[in-house]
Structures are given as structure tokens and as C-alpha cells.
Amino acid sequence: MKRITYPERQGWRDKAREVGFGFHEMYGEPYWLDDVAYAFTLQEIEEQIEAPSQELHEMCMDLVGDIVSSEEALDQLAIPEELRDLVRDSWEREDRHLYGRFDLAYDGAGPVKLLEYNADTPTSIFETAYFQYNWLIDQIEAGVLPADADQFNSVQESLIEAFGQFSKAPIFHFAAKTDNEEDRGTTVYLMDCAVQAGHRVELIDIGDIGVDALGRFTDLEDRVIDRCFKLYPWEFMLRENFAPYLPRSGHAFVEPAWKAVLSNKGLLPLLWKRYPDHPNLLPSFFTDDPGASSLSSYVQKPLLSREGENVSIFTNGKELAAAPGDYGAEGFVIQEYTPLFESEGGFAVLGSWIVGDRACGLGIREDRSRITANLSRFVPHVSLG
Template structure:
């Protein structure tokens, strides 16, 4: 819903790879699990080229704007006409359709703006009849809500790809001694707290938590001299196509955690 490391994954770490090969630091057959940009262009090709493809973001946020402009470039490579728009500049016409600053109807819009924020905006009343205007679609709000994790654990208890997870007020949560408490809507590690033996071990500040919390069994991150690393996998459409590595001295990955390029050497 807010893919703010897609630029680093698809573009910058690939440039790092080619630079290192050109310098002789890496062998010429070095590789990377990274077809993200090609996959994005192919995905944009699936949309009609007829309407202008709008891209909306809080333009005064440099990181979000840079990410959105990169995605616009992918859309241009796919043959689209594009227009950048500040999310606050979206209007509504007499028919309840979303419009841009030139009063053009917005038929297709990628927005780098969380759905839970969108639903609180004055124009949210028109979302129910907006159809498939927005990318990502509204159902992505389910995936960005950590309340999904306890529900998955209820449905698939002891599944090898899941960690025990409960809503914070569930009596079953007391069965965990080493766990992580997370706000349902937190991003970038904000307001996350790690507990060891039932005692607070490390926490991160932030502005989330009013929406409630869930708890999840603690799973230690990979640790090396560089700190603690977490892997992020990218899926475009229905295809896995990229790997991102974030690293930090803290056990909680946050907004300013380093992005570390990776390499595959046979």
C-alpha cells in the first residue's frame, strides 16, 4: 500500500550490482534476485492506455515523491500518459467523480497514501462508488492491518509459515513469554515493543496505538557484525520478483534502517 523501498530495490541495488561488476569487485556472472522493474512495467502494460494515469502522493514528502515519480517512469515505459498530483489536490465533480486540478476525471490513479488515511479524508464518502480507480485497491487495507495475523493463526494454528499471534486483549496472549507487541496499523516499526520473559526489552517511539494492538511470538532476526537484518520479498501481480534487505543496530527495523544490496554468486 505504501511501497517506499521499491525504488531502492528495483533501481539502486541493481545499479550497485552492475557498478561492482564493471569495477571487477564482483565476477561478471554475479546475479541478483531482482526482476522488479521489468515486472512493474509489465503490470502497467495491463492497464488501458486511453485515460491519463494519475499518480497521487504527499508531494512535500521527498521520499514518497521520489518513489512515486519512479513508478510514473515505469508507467511511461509501459506506454501511459501520466500526471503527478498532490493527494490533497484531488477534487470531486457534481457527479461524485474524482478530478484533478484541470477538472479532468481521474479514471486510474496510483496513490502512495495508506488506505486507513484515505478513509478518514473528506472525499472518502465517494470511495464506495469509485470502482477500480485507485491502485492499490481498497482490499489491500486488509493486508496492511496486523489484525490479519491473529486471524490467520486462528484459522491455521501451528502452520509452519506462521508465528503464534493474538489480539492483545485475548487471554491466550498470556501464553507468550517472548513476544512482540505491534499496533494494528503501525508502519516503519513505530510503537513496536519486544518483550523477553514477559518484560519489556526494547521499544520504538511513534504515533500509532490508538487503533489497538496485537502480539506475536518473538522470532529473532538474523544477526551479524552489521546488525540485525530483515528480508523483504516483492510480489507484482501474482509473481515473486525481488528481494530487499534492511539492516539496523536495533532489533526493530525503522524508517531510517539501512537498505543493503544483495548479490548471488554461483
């Protein structure tokens, strides 16, 4: 694993705007970096990233049934008691899921370590699946990269295949906060993949979803929502005013309700308990577990945190880094601290994508901080044999 500087492509910003990637820059700061890339060997990709990601996903899936059938585990994950049957029934019904992203620490030497599983509403999929692949092709055609340069990236094909596994509803709705450019761009990209799989689609703002007299979710034209991809987390949905209607129509949503237990940081100590000393896991504990006190260097994470909010890093009892936010009332977990790959660009986290049930791609984000946050930069990658 190396961070290599390359000449940026001429006109790449125009290309980004043409394909709806207007959020390549956010709040006056670059989000996409076109003049650098992380390079890996094929062996690194296959043995150190793809294979462990596949195994981690299978470990997670093996754990879901035990979590949803355990009141103690659901308590630990702060799943609202009145909606636990919704989560449980979703799993027992085998509601189909679409995708997720593991955040992994990797220093180019030891095994990758799982930091968390973004199993419900992961973003950066357009950048991973589409725009960094275009970067690869353009750089090969320009002679910057060798003709045999490759990328761990079959994400788009996998998405189209996965959408093809969903039965055809009259309309496959896609819901997001449409005034957020990144959320809208991500959702529109996924809509395009669904169209390629043969679905009729429509975009709706999450706030415009209504409820009819029978308690069914509806769109602005009062059409019943039979299936809906939602870029809106289950931990929010389970606590919204419309939550009482979820047991009737909650099966319509993608990701399904059972993903609420995989997108929760409480998954980390449950995985560690099931698979102690697994080479791709870090020791992790709920804060009331005596094992938590055994860690001198650790990361404290809220159960429901997103984009690094309210995450704190401690080394030898002293705070090394901390991020503000609005999470924490739901409880925390403690995870052993492991260093990230560090270069002149900062600290890098590997995002390893699972689509359907297959590990199929890699996206990398880096930040000057040790805590990856909302505006951390996206950097393409390349496999050089």
C-alpha cells in the same frame, strides 16, 4: 547468508543524484550503504526466500474473501463500518492490484518467518528494483564481484508487465505527498514503469485531489481521475473528510480498497488461525485472544502502524525495545518474537517483493535497533552461486 564488506563505487553519490535518488542520505544520516552487501547462495534465494514468499502471498490472497465477508473479521481489523461495502465490492469486482512487500525474519538457517505484509503503500522499491541492480552491474564490471554474480531481482520487469495489465485510461494519475522526497522519488519511479507499459501519466499531490459536482475525484485541471496510483494508505483514506465520496470513485485507486485488509497487522492472527503451525508463520493473536497470554517473548504491534511506530518487543515479560509513534488507539496484535539476522551492521530484515502475483525480488534494510524504522539503512544483496 553473510554480510560482506566491499569497496564502495567511485562517484556513486553523483549517480544517485542523477537518477533522482537524492534520499540516499536522510537527515544527515546514510540511508543507502554502498560498501557492504548481503550474500546468499542460489539455493537460499530459491528455496528459503522466493518459494516461501510466493506461498505466503497465495495464502494471503486465499484469505481475503473470507475477511471481507465477515463482519467479525472486519471489526477485528478496525475497518470503518460505513465503508466496508467499499472494501467488499472492490474484492468482488476483482479490482486489479500492483505490488506488496513481505517483511521477513531470516537467520540463514531456519525457515523465513513472516513479520508483516506491507501490501498497500510499500516503499524502497526504487532502491530494490533499480539502484541495487546498478550496484551489482558496476561491481561486476569493476571486478569486485565475479562475472556470474546474480541478484534476486526482476522487480522492474515485473512492474512494467503488471502496469501493462491495467487498461489504458486517458491519464493514469500518480498521487503522493510530493513534498516528501522519498515518497516523490518512489512515485516518479513507478510512473516511469507505467510509461514503459504504454500509459500516459501525471503526478499530483494527494492534497490537491478535488471532488466535482457529481462526487467524482478530479485533478487541478478539473479532469476526472479515472485511475490513480496513490502512495497514501487506505487506513488514512477511509478516515479522511473525502471518505464519503469513495464509494462512487474508490474503484479508481491502485492499490484497490481490498488491500486495506492485507496491509493491516490483524492479518497476522487471521493467517495463524487459518494456517496454524505453518513453518513461515509466527504464532499471532489479537490481544483479547487467550492464546496471546501463552507467549513469553512477543512483539506488540498496532493494527495500523507504519515504519515500526509504537511497536514494542518483550522477552520473558520484560520490555526489550520500543518505538514511539501515534498509533495504537485502533488496537494491537501480539506476535511471537523471533530474532533477526544480527551482524556488525545491526539487525537485518528481508523485504521480499510481490508484483502482480509473483515473488520477484529482495531488498534488505538494517538498523541498530531490533525495530526497523523509517531511517533504517538499505543494503544491496548478491547471489554467489
